[in-house]
Amino acid sequence: GAVVSQHPSWVICKSGTSVKIECRSLDFQATTMFWYRQFPKQSLMLMATSNEGSKATYEQGVEKDKFLINHASLTLSTLTVTSAHPEDSSFYICSARVVPVRDEQFFGPGTRLTVL
Amino acid sequence: AQTVTQSQPEMSVQEAETVTLSCTYDTSENNYYLFWYKQPPSRQMILVIRQEAYKQQNATENRFSVNFQKAAKSFSLKISDSQLGDTAMYFCAFMKMNRDDKIIFGKGTRLHILP
Numbered sequence: 001g002a003v004v005s006q007h008p009s010w011v012i013c014k015s016g017t018s019v020k021i022e023c024r025s026l027d028f029q030a031t032t033m034f035w036y037r038q039f040p041k042q043s044l045m046l047m048a049t050s051n052e053g054s055k056a057t058y059e060q061g062v063e064k065d066k067f068l069i070n071h072a073s074l075t076l077s078t079l080t081v082t083s084a085h086p087e088d089s090s091f092y093i094c095s096a097r098v099v100p101v102r103d104e105q106f107f108g109p110g111t112r113l114t115v116l
Numbered sequence: 117a118q119t120v121t122q123s124q125p126e127m128s129v130q131e132a133e134t135v136t137l138s139c140t141y142d143t144s145e146n147n148y149y150l151f152w153y154k155q156p157p158s159r160q161m162i163l164v165i166r167q168e169a170y171k172q173q174n175a176t177e178n179r180f181s182v183n184f185q186k187a188a189k190s191f192s193l194k195i196s197d198s199q200l201g202d203t204a205m206y207f208c209a210f211m212k213m214n215r216d217d218k219i220i221f222g223k224g225t226r227l228h229i230l231p
Contacts, residue, residue, distance in 0.1 A: 043221045
């Protein structure tokens with residue numbers, strides 16, 4: 001089946017540092033990847049849509065300079081949280097869309113970010 | 117804009133019972149997908165069932181079935197013979213039939229299956 005991995009699975013960092021989270025589609029090519037943030041006991045909120053080889057499209061209210069997204073290949077997208085602060089602590093989940101067109105997204109296992 | 121509403125924040129049922137989770141949505145689109153996702157304590161999102169809006173027949177996956185009422189914009193999930201492993205957060209979700217479009221999630225229903 002379609003597998004999506006995320007690395008790291010959890011990370012603790014100091015306030016002011018930057019953290020990079022990787023999302024990989026392991027056995028398929030994904031032209032589109034999505035990044036979500038999930039606060040405790042809440043739903044998934046889409047942060048941005050990432051298309052291979054082009055700039056990400058950010059949802060309203062998401063700071064593009066703070067959450068840098070790079071989708072350099074058909075199997076890898078990265079999310080960098082720059083100058084992280086405690087309020088950025090959350091669970092970050094990526095998903096990838098299967099190519100050719102198959103309207104289903106496969107989700108990664110998520111990354112728990114804790115900013116001290 | 118599309119919205120997805122789940123009116124039951126939390127539910128509990130006894131093991132082996134049947135439970136129905138409610139979901140309504142709002143859209144002006146005619147072609148779209150509806151999903152139910154399960155998020156167990158591991159936080160891994162798992163697709164439970166999907167429904168294409170153009171299909172009149174309700175989708176079924178083993179113990180999971182939906183009641184899709186397109187005119188009423190309703191999409192409920194029925195879990196039969198519930199099992200302890202069904203304990204999880206369940207999200208109803210909507211997606212337009214567009215190659216690059218995004219999934220919109222409801223707020224979720226936390227389901228507890230009691231032994």
